[in-house]
Amino acid sequence: MERESFGNRFGVLVAMAGSAIGLGNLWRFPYLVGSYGGAAFIFVYIFCVFLLCLPIFMSEVIVGRRSRSNAFGAFKKLAPGTKWKWLGAVSVVTPIIVVSYYSVVGGWSVEYFLKACTFEFTAGATQSEMGMMFTKFISSVWSPIVGHTIFLLLTAAIIISGVKSGIEKFGKIMMPLLFVLIVIIAVRAATLPGAGEGLKYLFKPDFSKIDTSVCAAALGQAFFSLSLGVGTILTYGSYVNKKENIALSSTYTATADFFFALLASCAIMPAVFAFGLNPQEGPGLVFETLPFIFSNMPMGWLVAILFFLALIVAALTSSISLYEVGVAYLVEEKQYSRRGASILVFIIAWVCGVLCSLSFGPLSDFHIFGQTIFNLFDKVSANFLMPVGGLLLVIFVGWVMKKKDVMDEFTNGGTLRGNRRISGFVYFLIRYVCPVAVLAVFASALIF
Secondary structure, eight states: OOOOOOOOOOHHHHHHHHHHHIIIIIIIHHHHHHHHHHHHHHHHHIIIIIIIHHHHHHHHHHHHHHTTTTTTHHHHHTTTTTTTTHHHHHHHHHHHHHHHHHHHHHHHHEEEEHHHHHTOOOOTHHHHHHOOOOOOOHHHHHHHHHHHHHHHHHHHHHHOIIIIIIHHHHHHHHHHHHHHHHHHHHHHHHHHHHHHHHHHHHOOOOOGGOOOHHHHHHHHHHHOOOOOOOOOOOOTTTTTTTTTTTTHHHHHHHHHHHHHHHHHHHHHHHHHHHHHOOOOOOOTTTTTTHHHHHSSSSHHHHHHHHHHHHHHHHHHHHHHHHHHHHHHHHHHSOOOOOOHHHHHHHHHHHHHHHHHHHHTTTTTOOOOOBBBBHHHHHIIIIIIIHHHHHHHHHIIIIIEEEEHHHHHHHTTTOOOOOHHHHHHHHHIIIIIIIIHHHHHHHHHHOOO
């Protein structure tokens, strides 16, 4: 059976951008900007994305396209008879762990979209009341599980449809829609009285605020946002046509990811400043602070509907890429049908996700190594599995793969003159600079 692949360059771009653009941009990036000094954080983040993380992104695409295989099979094919296959195993397990708790947060987005549609963010509600609404919701038993189930079913339905008919088609429709929604919200936020202070906070850097913690947070966010070290970009890379320009597609993806994160901040921070709130609200910014803002904003009910719809779409585009890693492995290594593989991954992710959801309620007192189940899944994947996977992958490309094979993929057999001119610099980054960058992410996760 012929292996599926993306149809054209736009299909590659929307699929990979969809993998990168998710809750990390719309939920995590804005509160990190608020917590780490606004424009100063953004300045460091740009450096981290384009100089340090982009070459790692390219490395994953190179491994995927060179092998034309799933995350496990890629290392078996490129380094047969070695222990590198265990990196492939980690690259299959990690995204299943991530999608388990990611779909719980996706379920929260579904719930809050429904709340927005039924006008539950009532005018005059206080910020503490919105916080209590969120706490009551996530600590309940059934509502979060229903949201988690709906979100995971939507993901599975798209995956079952296949690479072209499911993943690529969804991306072509939803990624442009996502950008339109965020632009509309950003324009509305910019028209609020006092919004100028929020824009100033985002675009006027105070370089005195740059310190070790800001650099570590920016590098960690860049790593997280571009979906590095979890096998998703490798798997998508295996669907990329041999004629596609890896450097160009990767750069387009990183650029789209950055601008979307910046747009999300422009949609959120001006509103935060307009209402005189603290930009350093942290993870509760989206589900506690923003509903309060929407409830007190003229036409806020409409902005709330658009925002939480955008949040669902962003979460789905990333969960699809995470889900596909396990499905591709089961289809190619265990000869499952795509439907059968999708159902098995759904069952595993659903059960683990239910446990994660219950860790905010009935299982809140159940701890493993001092962590709730949700926090354990999050910390093990984000602080250990992702950095280790990324480190080993970039070492594999820089030190294990033959240089001529890497250059062959990067330059499409020497036919791309522009890529040939920068290939030496990119290879230097992959071999020497990027491993140090990934180690920095790993160390920062342990220290900060």
